[in-house]
Amino acid sequence: MTSVDGWDSIATVTLLVLIEEEFSIEIKPEDLEYLVSFELILDYLKANSPTS
Amino acid sequence: MFPYFNFRRRIQGKMKLIEALKIVQKPLPVDAEPLKIFLACGYTPLHLQTFLTAHVQRGHPKRQIIVQTGVYGDLLGNLERLVKIPVDVGVIVLEWSDFDPRLGIRHLGGWEPENLPNILSNARARAAQLQKAIERISDHVPLVICLPTLSLPPISYTSGWQASAFDLQLQECLSALAARVAEVVNIRIVNPKRLDRLSPLPGRWDVKSELLFGFPYSLTHASAVAELLAGLLYPPLPKKGLITDLDDTLWRGILGEVGVQGLSWDLEHHSHVHGLYQQLLRALSVAGILIAVASKNDPALVEEAFKREDLILPKERLFPMETHWGSKSASMSRILRTWNIGSDSVVFVDDSPMELAEVKATYPEAECLLFPKESDQAVYELLERLRDLFGKNALSEEDAIRAESIRHTPSLQESVETFSSSSDRFLEQAEAELVVSFSKDPLDPRALELVNKTNQFNLNGKRFIEGSWRTYLKDPDTFLFMVAYKDKYGPLGKIAVLTGRHQGKTLLVDTWVMSCRAFARRIEYKCLELLFEKFEVEEIVFNFQNTSRNAPLQDFFVEFLDVSHEPGLRLSKDRFVEKCPRLSHKVKELTHD
Numbered sequence A: 001m002t003s004v005d006g007w008d009s010i011a012t013v014t015l016l017v018l019i020e021e022e023f024s025i026e027i028k029p030e031d032l033e034y035l036v037s038f039e040l041i042l043d044y045l046k047a048n049s050p051t052s
Numbered sequence B: 001m002f003p004y005f006n007f008r009r010r011i012q013g014k015m016k017l018i019e020a021l022k023i024v025q026k027p028l029p030v031d032a033e034p035l036k037i038f039l040a041c042g043y044t045p046l047h048l049q050t051f052l053t054a055h056v057q058r059g060h061p062k063r064q065i066i067v068q069t070g071v072y073g074d075l076l077g078n079l080e081r082l083v084k085i086p087v088d089v090g091v092i093v094l095e096w097s098d099f100d101p102r103l104g105i106r107h108l109g110g111w112e113p114e115n116l117p118n119i120l121s122n123a124r125a126r127a128a129q130l131q132k133a134i135e136r137i138s139d140h141v142p143l144v145i146c147l148p149t150l151s152l153p154p155i156s157y158t159s160g161w162q163a164s165a166f167d168l169q170l171q172e173c174l175s176a177l178a179a180r181v182a183e184v185v186n187i188r189i190v191n192p193k194r195l196d197r198l199s200p201l202p203g204r205w206d207v208k209s210e211l212l213f214g215f216p217y218s219l220t221h222a223s224a225v226a227e228l229l230a231g232l233l234y235p236p237l238p239k240k241g242l243i244t245d246l247d248d249t250l251w252r253g254i255l256g257e258v259g260v261q262g263l264s265w266d267l268e269h270h271s272h273v274h275g276l277y278q279q280l281l282r283a284l285s286v287a288g289i290l291i292a293v294a295s296k297n298d299p300a301l302v303e304e305a306f307k308r309e310d311l312i313l314p315k316e317r318l319f320p321m322e323t324h325w326g327s328k329s330a331s332m333s334r335i336l337r338t339w340n341i342g343s344d345s346v347v348f349v350d351d352s353p354m355e356l357a358e359v360k361a362t363y364p365e366a367e368c369l370l371f372p373k374e375s376d377q378a379v380y381e382l383l384e385r386l387r388d389l390f391g392k393n394a395l396s397e398e399d400a401i402r403a404e405s406i407r408h409t410p411s412l413q414e415s416v417e418t419f420s421s422s423s424d425r426f427l428e429q430a431e432a433e434l435v436v437s438f439s440k441d442p443l444d445p446r447a448l449e450l451v452n453k454t455n456q457f458n459l460n461g462k463r464f465i466e467g468s469w470r471t472y473l474k475d476p477d478t479f480l481f482m483v484a485y486k487d488k489y490g491p492l493g494k495i496a497v498l499t500g501r502h503q504g505k506t507l508l509v510d511t512w513v514m515s516c517r518a519f520a521r522r523i524e525y526k527c528l529e530l531l532f533e534k535f536e537v538e539e540i541v542f543n544f545q546n547t548s549r550n551a552p553l554q555d556f557f558v559e560f561l562d563v564s565h566e567p568g569l570r571l572s573k574d575r576f577v578e579k580c581p582r583l584s585h586k587v588k589e590l591t592h593d
Helices: A009-023 A038-048 B017-025 B046-059 B075-084 B113-138 B165-182 B192-198 B207-213 B219-233 B272-286 B299-305 B328-339 B353-362 B376-390 B397-407 B409-418 B423-429 B445-453 B466-474 B523-535 B551-560 B573-579
Strands: B034-041 B064-069 B089-093 B143-146 B187-189 B241-244 B290-296 B321-324 B346-350 B367-370 B433-437 B478-487 B490-503 B506-514 B539-542 B569-572 B586-590
Touching: A009 A038, A009 B017, A009 B046, B017 B046, B017 B219, B034 B046, B034 B075, B046 B064, B046 B219, B075 B089, B075 B113, B089 B219, B113 B143, B113 B165, B143 B219, B165 B187, B192 B219, B241 B272, B241 B328, B272 B290, B272 B376, B290 B328, B290 B397, B299 B321, B321 B328, B328 B346, B328 B353, B346 B353, B346 B376, B353 B367, B367 B376, B397 B490, B433 B523, B445 B466, B445 B478, B445 B490, B445 B506, B466 B478, B478 B523, B490 B523, B506 B523, B523 B539, B523 B573, B569 B573
Parallel strands: B034 B064, B034 B089, B089 B143, B143 B187, B241 B290, B241 B346, B290 B321, B346 B367, B433 B586, B506 B539
Antiparallel strands: B433 B478, B478 B490, B490 B506, B539 B569
C-alpha cells in the first residue's frame, strides 16, 4: 500500500472496515498489520470468509 | 396497505459505507458551489465524516460538500478552530468522554467509587465551558449539535439495571447544558428520541473500532447520526396547510347517519383518537398552519355539528369549509385558490382510500394520508407524521396572523369588486401602511424564512442555507430590505424581502420575494419606489431567473413595467416613474440605532 500515492492510515482503516462490512467478517486486530496488499487481503478473505 | 398510508419517517434506510463512499467520490461539475461544514468532535471523525458528507450530498447533489474536521481528542480546541475557519455551518458531536476522559474507554484513569465525585465535578465544569464556547460560536455560524449517543461505561458501583445517583446527576448536567443552548436561535439539537428509533442503543458502540482507531461508532450508528445531522442542517420546508375530512376522521361517526349527537371523540365512546387529532389540528392552527375542510356532507348538518361546544377544534379554526357532494379534488382546487399556495405545500387527510386516490390523481404533489380509523396505534403514528410534516424551528408573529389575514381575503376581494372601476380608489380607502427596515443587525429570521418558502413572487428561486445567508449579508456592500404590511382588513406581517448591492448609480437586486398573501396591493411598486429613493440610483438590475413557479413576478415585469424578464434585466428610474400606477401607501421606516 506504500506504492499507492496519497494512501494513508485513514484509507487503510476505511478499506478494512469496508471489507468487514461487505464480507460480513470481523478482522482480528492482530491480523490488521499484515493486510498491506491486495494479494494478502485476497488470501485472508479466502481463508476467513464464511463461504470459504 | 393503501399506498399513500406510509408512516415511515423521512428516513432513507441505513446507508452502507460503500454507498457513502460512492456518493462522496461521484464527480461534480467544476463550477459546483462549495458548501462548507466543520465537524467538531473529540474522537477521530473517520466514517462519521464520510457518512455526513454523503447524507448532505444526497440532499444537495449539485453542491460540492466539504466537511472539515479538527484535531483528535481536543473538542474545545476544535470549537476554537470552528470560529476561525469560514464555514457555512458547524456540527458538534459530543460524547461522554468529552466531559471527562474516564467516562470513555480509551483512558485508564480509574473507576473507583472515590473518583466519582471528581468525575462529576469535572463534567459540570466542562459543561459550563462547552456552553460558553457553543454560545459564542453561534454568534458567527449556525450550529447543529448531537448530544452523547453512547451509554455510560460500567463506572458506577450499582448494577446495570439500577440508575445510580451518579448516572442521573451526569444526565442532569447534560440536560441543563442542552436546554440552555437549545434556546439559542442559531442552534439546533438532534432529538435523542428519534435517534433511539433509528439506532437502537445496543448496536451503537463499536468497542474494537474505538480501541484500535479511536472511532467509537458502529457503521450503522454512524450512518444514523449523520443522517439526523444532515436532516437538521437542511430540513425540508414545512407544509403550509392541511385539508381534512370530517366523518370518521375529525370525529367518529357518519354525520348523515348518526346525527349531530351521535358524533364522538372521547374515551367513553372509544373514539378518543379523533379528539387527539382535533387537538393536534388546533395546535397546528395556532402555530400558523392553515386548516380547511373537504367533506362530502350536507352543509346544513355540518353547520349544526359545529355548534357543539365540546368540539376541540372549533369552526373558527377552519377555513375554508368545502362541504357538499362534489368531488374532493374540486374542493381542494378551491381551497388552494383561497389559500393561494401550491399543492406541494398541503397535506390531505381522509379515511377513504378512494377519496385519497381521487385527490392524488389530480394533485400528485400533495401529501395524501389515510386516517386509519381502525387502529388507535396507527392514528397516533399519523399524529407524529403530521408533526414532522409541519414542524418549524421557531414560531413568528406572522404565524399568528396568517390564517386571519387569509380569512379576510374574501372581504378584500369584495371591496376590489365594489371599486372595480377604480383600483386607485380601492387602494386609497384600504388605508395601506408599510413598515420598512434596512437593518441587518439584529438579523430577522423571518427574512430567510420568506426567501426559502416563497415560490410565486420570487426573483430567481434561489434558496439559502442559514450560514450562506449570514455570510452574504455580512458583506458590508449588501443591503437587506424588509417590508411589513397592514391595512384596514388586517395586518399581513412581514411579507417582502429584497437583498442586493449598491454600486454607484445602480442597484443590483439579488433576491426579491413577496408573500402571495400580499398580492394585488401594489406593494411591489412601492418597494421599487422606496429603493430608488433610498439609494438615489438611476437604475435597478435584477438577478432574474425564470422558474416553473414564478409566473406572477414574470407577469409583473412584462405586463406592468413592460420590460422583458431575462437574467440581468434592467429597469431605469425613468421607465419606472412612467409606468408606475398611483401609490397611496403610508410608509414608516424602522431604525435600529
